[in-house]
Amino acid sequence: MTNPSNGQTANKKEKSSWFDKHFHKYLFKKIDITDENGLVIDTIEKPIKWGWLWAVAIIVIFCLCLMIAPFKAVQWDQLGSIFSQLFVPSKWSLKDYDGWWNYLWTKACPAIWDTVEMVYIATFLGVLISIPVYILAARNIDRNPWIRNIVKVVLNIVRTIPTYVLAIIAAIFFGYNETAGVFAMILFTQGVMFKMMFEYVETCDMNPFELAISSGANRLQAYSIGMSPQVYPMLLSNTLYTFEINIRASVILGFVGAGGIGQMLSDAIESTSYDKVGAILVPLFTVVLVLQLVSSSLRRKIS
Amino acid sequence: MEKDNTAMEEKPLTKREKLKVSLGKKIIDFSSLDQAYSLRPRKWIMNLVWLAVIAAVLLYFSLDINFFDHFRNPNWTKFNLMLTGFAHLDWSYFFGYGSFTFDTSVIYQVIETFAIAFIGTTVASILSIPFGFLASHRLVGGWAYISEVILICIRTFPEILFGFIMIKVVGFGAQAGVAVLSIHSVGMIAKMYSEQIDMIEEGPLEALDAVGASFMVKLKLGVVPQVKPNFLSVILYRFDLNIRTASVLGLVGAGGVGYPIDVYSTNEHWEQLGAVLLGILILVFAVDALSTFLRKKLIQGN
Numbered sequence: 316m317t318n319p320s321n322g323q324t325a326n327k328k329e330k331s332s333w334f335d336k337h338f339h340k341y342l343f344k345k346i347d348i349t350d351e352n353g354l355v356i357d358t359i360e361k362p363i364k365w366g367w368l369w370a371v372a373i374i375v376i377f378c379l380c381l382m383i384a385p386f387k388a389v390q391w392d393q394l395g396s397i398f399s400q401l402f403v404p405s406k407w408s409l410k411d412y413d414g415w416w417n418y419l420w421t422k423a424c425p426a427i428w429d430t431v432e433m434v435y436i437a438t439f440l441g442v443l444i445s446i447p448v449y450i451l452a453a454r455n456i457d458r459n460p461w462i463r464n465i466v467k468v469v470l471n472i473v474r475t476i477p478t479y480v481l482a483i484i485a486a487i488f489f490g491y492n493e494t495a496g497v498f499a500m501i502l503f504t505q506g507v508m509f510k511m512m513f514e515y516v517e518t519c520d521m522n523p524f525e526l527a528i529s530s531g532a533n534r535l536q537a538y539s540i541g542m543s544p545q546v547y548p549m550l551l552s553n554t555l556y557t558f559e560i561n562i563r564a565s566v567i568l569g570f571v572g573a574g575g576i577g578q579m580l581s582d583a584i585e586s587t588s589y590d591k592v593g594a595i596l597v598p599l600f601t602v603v604l605v606l607q608l609v610s611s612s613l614r615r616k617i618s
Numbered sequence: 619m620e621k622d623n624t625a626m627e628e629k630p631l632t633k634r635e636k637l638k639v640s641l642g643k644k645i646i647d648f649s650s651l652d653q654a655y656s657l658r659p660r661k662w663i664m665n666l667v668w669l670a671v672i673a674a675v676l677l678y679f680s681l682d683i684n685f686f687d688h689f690r691n692p693n694w695t696k697f698n699l700m701l702t703g704f705a706h707l708d709w710s711y712f713f714g715y716g717s718f719t720f721d722t723s724v725i726y727q728v729i730e731t732f733a734i735a736f737i738g739t740t741v742a743s744i745l746s747i748p749f750g751f752l753a754s755h756r757l758v759g760g761w762a763y764i765s766e767v768i769l770i771c772i773r774t775f776p777e778i779l780f781g782f783i784m785i786k787v788v789g790f791g792a793q794a795g796v797a798v799l800s801i802h803s804v805g806m807i808a809k810m811y812s813e814q815i816d817m818i819e820e821g822p823l824e825a826l827d828a829v830g831a832s833f834m835v836k837l838k839l840g841v842v843p844q845v846k847p848n849f850l851s852v853i854l855y856r857f858d859l860n861i862r863t864a865s866v867l868g869l870v871g872a873g874g875v876g877y878p879i880d881v882y883s884t885n886e887h888w889e890q891l892g893a894v895l896l897g898i899l900i901l902v903f904a905v906d907a908l909s910t911f912l913r914k915k916l917i918q919g920n
Contacts, residue, residue, distance in 0.1 A: 380737050383729060384734045384793065385792065398783075440676075479866055487883070489689065490693060497683075566779075571883070603774050
């Protein structure tokens with residue numbers, strides 16, 4: 316059996332891109348090398364250094380941006396006073412430390428548990444959806460360029476939509492509740508997983524896959540026996556990673572009304588009761604930190 | 619060796635051992651090919667068990683937050699209203715003519731979001747150089763843990779809450795967004811800097827040592843050329859993320875395109891909401907494509 320997929324990639328790499336075709340002359344200068352008699356022995360291409368131009372461009376854009384978004388020095392004492400208010404119950408909202416702890420255990424912790432449930436559902440459903448999608452988008456598995464490119468274009472558009480925009484649209488559809496947040500996170504998760512996984516699948520070792528095909532398997536069977544053992548550890552580690560991202564993203568989702576801990580946080584902020592914010596922040600910080608440590612240690616173990 | 623092999627043949631595996639092998643215990647010495655085949659690892663059993671556990675938890679959680687109840691009753695009328703609103707975009711709001719001035723148009727707010735992200739990323743990438751060097755285990759050894767803990771705390775703090783605090787400190791508008799991004803991005807950029815610094819090759823540094831180069835020359839010729847492309851690609855990646863973060867920060871009033879989204883979605887002005895969403899999509903898509911392209915060029919070394 317020949318190896319058409321590898322042949323295709325080789326051809327693609329040799330082809331110069333649109334950028335190289337039009338801008339190559341600005342990036343490289345042709346220099347003739349002559350001998351003593353003035354005859355041209357060889358021409359070489361020397362890269363032109365545009366580094367200073369980049370620096371100038373960045374400084375100019377920076378100054379232009381400063382006109383729109385001014386940079387103001389932070390008043391640290393005021394920042395300190397806000398941070399100290401987080402952990403001192405005020406007489407307007409929670410009264411004393413009993414009320415503060417009560418709020419932390421009976422209100423904040425269940426809300427965080429809700430958030431964890433949302434993230435769990437969203438992560439696993441998103442990963443489940445992404446599996447067939449990235450198989451369809453990988454160049455070495457799916458040889459139909461139409462399907463591949465359509466999947467890629469659609470997924471790239473979905474991936475660029477910010478999560479909270481998805482949440483707003485989902486909230487209009489499902490109402491302002493947890494389902495909207497879960498729906499937004501599913502789309503977000505599968506966009507991220509798609510991006511990371513199909514690039515990984517394209518760099519996988521093709522020999523087991525071709526071996527399976529040459530012994531009579533169809534492409535799906537060949538994938539499951541030759542490719543998925545290679546992909547599996549990466550899939551697990553990326554799942555943990557997206558779980559971690561989703562926990563952080565879920566705080567933002569609450570601000571647009573899609574349930575979870577963010578909703579409580581935004582209510583507390585709107586009523587300017589900093590002690591409630593602090594009581595929410597403590598368990599949130601703990602959960603995010605623990606999940607981050609667990610997932611990073613697990614990922615190190617897997618890879 | 620031969621004795622060992624005969625011993626294996628004389629003592630066949632018990633049922634318990636067979637089960638252990640089929641659940642993933644590895645044996646390297648087999649007495650025959652047939653035995654090796656019969657004892658092949660049956661990973662699908664454990665996979666099925668794990669899948670069942672995950673599915674059961676999934677079901678329990680989705681019942682707990684009433685996932686299916688909400689899922690079954692979508693609000694089609696509102697959704698259709700929204701779609702018709704999106705089909706008739708408010709172009710006067712998008713470009714800032716008619717009843718809208720340029721200061722309140724979508725284009726101005728998109729530019730503002732871009733400016734916030736740009737300044738925030740630039741300032742953060744400069745601020746995080748010392749943090750990155752201090753968090754590198756190869757340079758400072760055990761002391762790196764202090765810097766690492768600070769960076770983890772910065773990363774874990776929700777940026778939207780930080781934005782809210784910054785509004786109280788530096789005032790409403792774009793300056794709050796700039797302050798948030800230039801402090802919050804340090805958490806990730808400095809961590810990735812330190813990873814890159816830890817991966818530096820010793821060869822060039824040893825060569826420079828051999829010719830008696832000073833510290834600054836070693837930094838200029840030995841360190842900077844190795845880390846520059848990676849640092850730039852980290853900054854570009856973070857810029858891509860910061861565009862999204864800057865648009866989120868508007869939700870609490872820290873400038874940019876998030877604030878009109880909040881207002882128009884709660885007041886159900888779909889024509890204006892569609893215009894704002896279009897503006898965000900164009901911005902995010904353009905910056906994403908640009909950053910991916912430039913990073914590819916950087917990695918190739920052009």
